[in-house]
Amino acid sequence: MDLFSNLALGFATAASPWNLLFCLIGVLLGTLIGVLPGIGATATIAMLLPITFQLEPVSSLIMLAGIYYGAQYGGSTTAILINMPGESSSAVTAIDGYQMARKGKAGAALAIAAIGSFFAGTVSTFLVAIFAPPLTSIALQFGAAEYFSLMVVGLVSSIALAHGSIIKALAMVVLGLLLGLVGTDIYSGTPRFTLGIREYADGLNFVAVAVGVFGVAEILRNLESEKTRTAVITKVSGLFPSREELRAIVAPVLRGTAIGSALGILPGGGAILASFASYTVEKRVSQRPEEFGHGAVAGVAGPESANNAGAQTSFIPMLTLGIPANPVMAxxxxxxxxxxxxxxxxxxxxxxxxxxxxxxxxxxxxxxLVILNLPLIGLWVKLLTVPYYVLFPIIMAFCSIGVYSVNGNPYDLYAVALFGLLGYGLVKLRCEPAPLLLGFVLGPLLEENLRRAMIISRGDPSVFVTRPISAILLLIAVAVLVVVFLPSVRRKREEVFVEED
Amino acid sequence: MKSLSFDKVNGFAGLLFIILGGFFAVQAYGLDLGTAFRMGPGYFPLVLAVILIGLGLIVLIQATQVSGEALGAVAWRGMLLILPAPIVFGLTVRGLGFVPSLFLTALVASFASTRMTILRALLVAAAVTIFASLVFIEALGLPFRLFGPWLGY
Known part of the structure; x- marks a missing residue:
C-alpha cells in the first residue's frame, strides 16, 4: 500500500533522534506558554517562530507543529484547573472541566482531556494521511483562475467564522491583502507603498507583522487591567478516571473526533468552532442535559477531542493547497x-x-503530550504563580531577538512596534486580527494569480466563471457570503460568539 | 432629525479604514495602473483600497445607527513602554552589541507594569540577558556581537 510506505517514510523522518528532540522541545515550549494565561497558541507560535529558523526545514516545521498542539494542550490544562482558558478553543472545556475540578475531580478531568485529545489526534493524523494525497493530485491541475477562486473561498470563510461585525472582518481581510502587497511588484519591479524606505523593498516581514499584531497587541491588552490572579489552584489527585467515567466518554470522544475532523478543514477557525459544535451536540444528545455546566464528563471529553481533531485536520488545506485554514497555519x-x-x-x-x-x-x-504532561501537571500548575509583570519583559526581549534574527534588519523591529500599535488599536475597535493575517499571507498570491489568469485569458474576466472548478469555488464563496448575511444566521452567529465570551 | 448618537468604537474603526484605504489609494494611483488585460502594479491595490474605503464608510454609517460596547480602558502606559522596546533593540543592537542592547530592551519593557519596582526590573532584565546570551549566542550560535563598536569593541 502506498499509504503505508508513505507513513513509514514519515515515521522514519520524524523518529530520527534530532527530530524527536525538536518535537519534544516544541511540545514542551508550547505547553509552557499555553499554560500561561493571556497568551494564545497564535501568539505563542508567532513569538517562537524565529527560534526555529536556524534548524533544517523538516525539524523546524516539526517543532512548530509541536508548539501548536502543545499550546492547545496547555490551554486546556489552565481551563480545567483555574477556569482560565489559555486560548479560545479551550473556552468550552473550562465550562465543565472547572466544575469537575471544583468537585475534586481535577485529575480525572485532565486525564479525560488527554485521552480524548490523543484518540482524536490519532484518528485525524490518519485522516490527513489518507486525504492529503488525492487532494494534492486535484490541486496539481489547478490553474491561476482556480487558485484565485480558491483563495477567495478561504478569505470569505475566514470572515464567516470571525467574531463580531461581518463588514469589519471583510475590511480586515482587505487591509491584510493591501499590507501583503507592500514591497516590490514582481512583474514590473516597481516598489510599492514602501514610503521610499529601501529596507521594506522585500515586503513587510511576515514574522514582524505576526508578532506585532498577535504578540504585542495581546501583551498590551493584558496590561489594561492588572488584576492579581486569584488562582485558587485545586489540588490534583486521582489522575485516573473511574471505569464508568471511561465508559461514559467513549461516545462523546468518537462524536467529537468526527465533528472536529470535518470542521477543521474549513478555513477560518476550525478548532474553535469544532469545540463549540461538539459541546452543543453533546448537550443535545445527552440523557441528562442538566448536568452540563456542572461538571459533565461528556462536556470535557467531546470538545477536547473535537478541538484536537480540528487542529490536526486544519493541516490538510495547508499541506495540499498551500492555503492556510487559520492564523496558525498562516x-x-x-x-x-x-x-x-x-x-x-x-x-x-x-x-x-x-x-x-x-x-x-x-x-x-x-x-x-500524553506521556509527559500527565506527570508534569504539578510543574505547569507552579508556572501559573509566576506574576505577569515578570513575563512580558521576557516575552518582549525574545520577540525582539527572534524578529531581528530572521533578516538582521532593524526596520523589521520598527515594524513590530508599528503593527503592535495597529493590532492593539484594531482589537480595541473590535476588529478581529485573524482575517488580517490571512489576507496578509494571501495578498501577493492572490494578486499574482489574478494577473496571471487575466493575461492568459487576454483580459477576459469571464475565465473565472467559465472554468468549472473555478466557477464552483466562486459559487461556494458567494453562498457563504449570502448565508452569513441572512438575518437568521446572523442572529444565531451572534449568540454563539456571545456564549463564547 | 434624530439626535446625534455616535458609537465611538465603530466610528473610529470606520475612520481608520477610510484613512488607511485613502493612503493606499493615493499611493496606488501614482503607480502605473495598466489595463485589466495587463495589470500594472497599481491596478489591484487601487481596487482593494477603494473597497476598503467603501467598507469603512459602511462601518461609519452603522456607527450613527446603533451604539455598541464602549471602548474600555486603554493601556497608555503599556503602549508608551512596550512599543518602544523593539525599537530600542533595533536602534542599539548593532552599535552597543547584543548584551547591553537586550538588557535595555527588557528594562524598558519592564516598566510597562505599575507593579514593577526598579530592583525587580534590573533583576529581570539581567536574568533575561544572561539566559538569552547563553541560548541564542552560545547554544544556537546566532551571529551577533556581544558588545558593539560604540563601547569600543
Missing part, C-alpha cells in the same frame, strides 16, 4: 516560505520526507 506557511519551500501541492511530491515527516510527527507529538 504562520506555518510563513515559516515554509522563509525556509525556501514553496507551499502548495508540489510539497508532497518534491519533499515527501518533509510532507510525511510532519504528518507522522503529529502523532508522535500527541503521544509525547
Amino acid at each position: 504562520l506555518m506557511i510563513g515559516a515554509m516560505i522563509i525556509q525556501g519551500i514553496v507551499p502548495g501541492p508540489n510539497v508532497a511530491t518534491e519533499q515527501p520526507a518533509l510532507f510525511w515527516g510532519i504528518i507522522a510527527s503529529m502523532w508522535i507529538g500527541n503521544l509525547m
Whole structure:
C-alpha cells in the first residue's frame, strides 16, 4: 500500500533522534506558554517562530507543529484547573472541566482531556494521511483562475467564522491583502507603498507583522487591567478516571473526533468552532442535559477531542493547497516560505520526507503530550504563580531577538512596534486580527494569480466563471457570503460568539 | 432629525479604514495602473483600497445607527513602554552589541507594569540577558556581537 510506505517514510523522518528532540522541545515550549494565561497558541507560535529558523526545514516545521498542539494542550490544562482558558478553543472545556475540578475531580478531568485529545489526534493524523494525497493530485491541475477562486473561498470563510461585525472582518481581510502587497511588484519591479524606505523593498516581514499584531497587541491588552490572579489552584489527585467515567466518554470522544475532523478543514477557525459544535451536540444528545455546566464528563471529553481533531485536520488545506485554514497555519506557511519551500501541492511530491515527516510527527507529538504532561501537571500548575509583570519583559526581549534574527534588519523591529500599535488599536475597535493575517499571507498570491489568469485569458474576466472548478469555488464563496448575511444566521452567529465570551 | 448618537468604537474603526484605504489609494494611483488585460502594479491595490474605503464608510454609517460596547480602558502606559522596546533593540543592537542592547530592551519593557519596582526590573532584565546570551549566542550560535563598536569593541 502506498499509504503505508508513505507513513513509514514519515515515521522514519520524524523518529530520527534530532527530530524527536525538536518535537519534544516544541511540545514542551508550547505547553509552557499555553499554560500561561493571556497568551494564545497564535501568539505563542508567532513569538517562537524565529527560534526555529536556524534548524533544517523538516525539524523546524516539526517543532512548530509541536508548539501548536502543545499550546492547545496547555490551554486546556489552565481551563480545567483555574477556569482560565489559555486560548479560545479551550473556552468550552473550562465550562465543565472547572466544575469537575471544583468537585475534586481535577485529575480525572485532565486525564479525560488527554485521552480524548490523543484518540482524536490519532484518528485525524490518519485522516490527513489518507486525504492529503488525492487532494494534492486535484490541486496539481489547478490553474491561476482556480487558485484565485480558491483563495477567495478561504478569505470569505475566514470572515464567516470571525467574531463580531461581518463588514469589519471583510475590511480586515482587505487591509491584510493591501499590507501583503507592500514591497516590490514582481512583474514590473516597481516598489510599492514602501514610503521610499529601501529596507521594506522585500515586503513587510511576515514574522514582524505576526508578532506585532498577535504578540504585542495581546501583551498590551493584558496590561489594561492588572488584576492579581486569584488562582485558587485545586489540588490534583486521582489522575485516573473511574471505569464508568471511561465508559461514559467513549461516545462523546468518537462524536467529537468526527465533528472536529470535518470542521477543521474549513478555513477560518476550525478548532474553535469544532469545540463549540461538539459541546452543543453533546448537550443535545445527552440523557441528562442538566448536568452540563456542572461538571459533565461528556462536556470535557467531546470538545477536547473535537478541538484536537480540528487542529490536526486544519493541516490538510495547508499541506495540499498551500492555503492556510487559520492564523496558525498562516504562520506555518510563513515559516515554509522563509525556509525556501514553496507551499502548495508540489510539497508532497518534491519533499515527501518533509510532507510525511510532519504528518507522522503529529502523532508522535500527541503521544509525547500524553506521556509527559500527565506527570508534569504539578510543574505547569507552579508556572501559573509566576506574576505577569515578570513575563512580558521576557516575552518582549525574545520577540525582539527572534524578529531581528530572521533578516538582521532593524526596520523589521520598527515594524513590530508599528503593527503592535495597529493590532492593539484594531482589537480595541473590535476588529478581529485573524482575517488580517490571512489576507496578509494571501495578498501577493492572490494578486499574482489574478494577473496571471487575466493575461492568459487576454483580459477576459469571464475565465473565472467559465472554468468549472473555478466557477464552483466562486459559487461556494458567494453562498457563504449570502448565508452569513441572512438575518437568521446572523442572529444565531451572534449568540454563539456571545456564549463564547 | 434624530439626535446625534455616535458609537465611538465603530466610528473610529470606520475612520481608520477610510484613512488607511485613502493612503493606499493615493499611493496606488501614482503607480502605473495598466489595463485589466495587463495589470500594472497599481491596478489591484487601487481596487482593494477603494473597497476598503467603501467598507469603512459602511462601518461609519452603522456607527450613527446603533451604539455598541464602549471602548474600555486603554493601556497608555503599556503602549508608551512596550512599543518602544523593539525599537530600542533595533536602534542599539548593532552599535552597543547584543548584551547591553537586550538588557535595555527588557528594562524598558519592564516598566510597562505599575507593579514593577526598579530592583525587580534590573533583576529581570539581567536574568533575561544572561539566559538569552547563553541560548541564542552560545547554544544556537546566532551571529551577533556581544558588545558593539560604540563601547569600543
